[in-house]
Amino acid sequence: MSTENAYEALAEAHDDARWAFGTSFDDPLAGVDTTVPSGVDGDDLHAYCLMLGDDALIASHRLQEWCTNAPELEDEVALANIALDLLGQARLLLARAGERGEDYHAFFRDEQEFRNVRLVEPAGGDFGYLIAWLLVFTSWRLALLQRLESSRDPVLAAVAAKGVKEMTYHRDYAARWAVRLGDGTEYSHDRMRAGFEAVWPLVDELFTPHPIERRMAEHGVGVDPATVRAEFDDVLARVLDAATLELPEIPALAGVSGKTGRHGVHTEAMGYLLAELQSIARAHPEAIW
Amino acid sequence: MVTALADARAVAETVTDPELPMLTLADLGVLRDVSEVDDRVVVSITPTYTGCPAMEVMRADLDRALRDAGYRNVEIRTVLHPPWSTDWITDAGKRKLAEAGIAPPGVAPARAGGPVPLTLGPSVHRVRCPRCGSPDTEEISRFSATACKALRRCRACQEPFEQFKEI
Numbered sequence: 474m475s476t477e478n479a480y481e482a483l484a485e486a487h488d489d490a491r492w493a494f495g496t497s498f499d500d501p502l503a504g505v506d507t508t509v510p511s512g513v514d515g516d517d518l519h520a521y522c523l524m525l526g527d528d529a530l531i532a533s534h535r536l537q538e539w540c541t542n543a544p545e546l547e548d549e550v551a552l553a554n555i556a557l558d559l560l561g562q563a564r565l566l567l568a569r570a571g572e573r574g575e576d577y578h579a580f581f582r583d584e585q586e587f588r589n590v591r592l593v594e595p596a597g598g599d600f601g602y603l604i605a606w607l608l609v610f611t612s613w614r615l616a617l618l619q620r621l622e623s624s625r626d627p628v629l630a631a632v633a634a635k636g637v638k639e640m641t642y643h644r645d646y647a648a649r650w651a652v653r654l655g656d657g658t659e660y661s662h663d664r665m666r667a668g669f670e671a672v673w674p675l676v677d678e679l680f681t682p683h684p685i686e687r688r689m690a691e692h693g694v695g696v697d698p699a700t701v702r703a704e705f706d707d708v709l710a711r712v713l714d715a716a717t718l719e720l721p722e723i724p725a726l727a728g729v730s731g732k733t734g735r736h737g738v739h740t741e742a743m744g745y746l747l748a749e750l751q752s753i754a755r756a757h758p759e760a761i762w
Numbered sequence: 763m764v765t766a767l768a769d770a771r772a773v774a775e776t777v778t779d780p781e782l783p784m785l786t787l788a789d790l791g792v793l794r795d796v797s798e799v800d801d802r803v804v805v806s807i808t809p810t811y812t813g814c815p816a817m818e819v820m821r822a823d824l825d826r827a828l829r830d831a832g833y834r835n836v837e838i839r840t841v842l843h844p845p846w847s848t849d850w851i852t853d854a855g856k857r858k859l860a861e862a863g864i865a866p867p868g869v870a871p872a873r874a875g876g877p878v879p880l881t882l883g884p885s886v887h888r889v890r891c892p893r894c895g896s897p898d899t900e901e902i903s904r905f906s907a908t909a910c911k912a913l914r915r916c917r918a919c920q921e922p923f924e925q926f927k928e929i
Contacts (some may be wrong), residue, residue, distance in 0.1 A: 502840070505840055547903035553905075554909050557909060558909060564813070565842075630843065636812065642905075649882060652882055704877050707877075712880070
């Protein structure tokens with residue numbers, strides 16, 4: 474019963490003149506039980522979902538920037554697929570983050586309202602940096618999601634169970650490139666080392682728990698990121714060893730009065746990123762997506 | 763009512779996947795349940811991948827198919843848990859994939875609890891070329907034109923092909 478053209482089917486389902494942007498974003502949690510688990514503070518749960526959702530949204534945006542810019546077609550496709558999986562996680566998590574819904578959270582919050590770690594913010598452009606960045610991000614997030622599979626929140630547990638399967642492929646992709654480049658030519662080795670050195674100042678922040686993350690962990694809903702450091706270190710050590718690279722020794726980038734991404738304090742890159750990410754939605758606030 | 767329920771299920775089972783039109787949503791294991799609650803049809807589907815953009819089209823196709831069959835009160839629900847696995851693709855679905863030149867998935871990797879193992883080497887499992895049947899194939903990329911497929915090449919007949927990757 475499918476129509477010839479996928480867009481016709483969508484246009485039929487949305488008989489609305491404002492529908493103009495090529496896809497329809499219904500509530501991704503339609504028909505999913507979204508009751509907050511007993512004993513859990515709803516505001517805390519929403520804030521926690523924003524943190525995890527913003528990490529995925531901003532990382533996905535940076536990966537999308539590689540579309541038409543990757544060195545090989547296969548990598549272009551791989552990066553776009555990884556970006557799409559993360560965007561899917563972001564949609565579910567931002568929908569879970571409160572009544573106002575995913576579009577509001579993605580497009581109509583200001584910079585200081587975003588709760589992503591600063592790691593996901595810097596502009597890319599260098600393939601060595603991209604691979605180091607992706608390995609760090611996926612190793613950290615995969616370890617978090619694997620623990621979130623047993624979350625008391627059914628939505629978080631479901632997003633995690635799905636995400637673990639997908640991110641296993643993402644991490645392997647980054648790890649195998651890191652080994653190929655690190656254990657490649659002298660030139661590729663240097664580029665890969667420079668990538669890890671550039672990314673390293675934002676690594677410690679990943680394992681510094683925000684009070685909301687601690688509370689969510691105490692309630693069996695979230696994960697204290699400090700608890701995944703050992704697993705992360707083990708994965709990175711194994712990849713770097715195979716890549717004939719050393720673990721960088723570069724101090725962490727300090728926050729502002731101890732505040733970092735999880736508090737809404739971001740790097741300079743974040744403002745530019747949001748300006749692009751949000752521009753169309755803000756120019757057409759009545760549009761239906 | 764029992765007859766009507768069977769009909770609704772039969773109608774839902776005719777709806778095909780927008781990206782893989784040779785397969786129905788039932789073949790793919792995406793169609794989880796069809797039931798009638800208080801005089802309306804409730805269809806439950808599960809996404810193959812979290813970000814799968816085909817979900818909206820699947821919902822619209824199911825909705826229209828059931829309305830065309832005379833059901834006026836149709837609800838399409840998303841089921842997130844348990845997560846979809848390629849193990850849910852039916853034998854008929856796997857056969858149709860192979861006939862369309864897409865190597866069907868093997869058994870999805872079982873995972874015990876604890877940290878997810880890292881794989882630094884190439885994938886070791888054998889995949890047969892859907893064109894010439896040779897087992898002498900190699901992986902080109904674990905990602906392909908859609909999230910669910912990997913790209914491979916047959917060393918016997920030299921043809922590239924897609925494989926539905928195990929998840």
